[in-house]
Amino acid sequence: EAQVTQNPRYLITVTGKKLTVTCSQNMNHEYMSWYRQDPGLGLRQIYYSMNVEVTDKGDVPEGYKVSRKEKRNFPLILESPSPNQTSLYFCASRRRWGSNQPQHFGDGTRLSIL
């Protein structure tokens, strides 16, 4: 089954404690991205990757890092989380960079930073 898998689904942690949210897709997609979803603001892109070793900032990259060492994996790293990063996070992938390509989303990771 084609899917995007995120882990963990839920995490409560404290300010400053580094964390990583993993994302894996099994569709051999070139393009992957991370979004955060906040009430009234919709989905805002954090980082995206057009292919292995190619990453770039989205609209709200501050406080986040990513890496793309393999095609299937695109982890999101919060080196020093802060309360304003409390949000619902989604990883997505699509076949390649292009506006008509449908995006496939994971089921989300709800992060609470205390």
Add this chain to the structure above:
Amino acid sequence: TQLLEQSPQFLSIQEGENLTVYCNSSSVFSSLQWYRQEPGEGPVLLVTVVTGGEVKKLKRLTFQFGDARKDSSLHITAAQPGDTGLYLCAGAPQGNNDMRFGAGTRLTVKP
């Protein structure tokens, strides 16, 4: 200000009613996509509209892309409780491949 403005933000109706939700922008888009998101899940693509004036039907859902490719609408006929969810429009402005999302319309259909 959002690049894509969706209205209404919230909509609560009775089963069997018809409804229309809107996605508007001042920018031209090469295409627009509509997604539905249910609680605890990620958005799922419903349709992509590409040509100005295009109308696409998906069972009781009708999607229209404006002639100028700056806006789109989603019309649901005889809404069912199973239509409940957050409806998101998304698109990349012409000349830019970065997808942007609207804030969504949260639809509740009561039995």
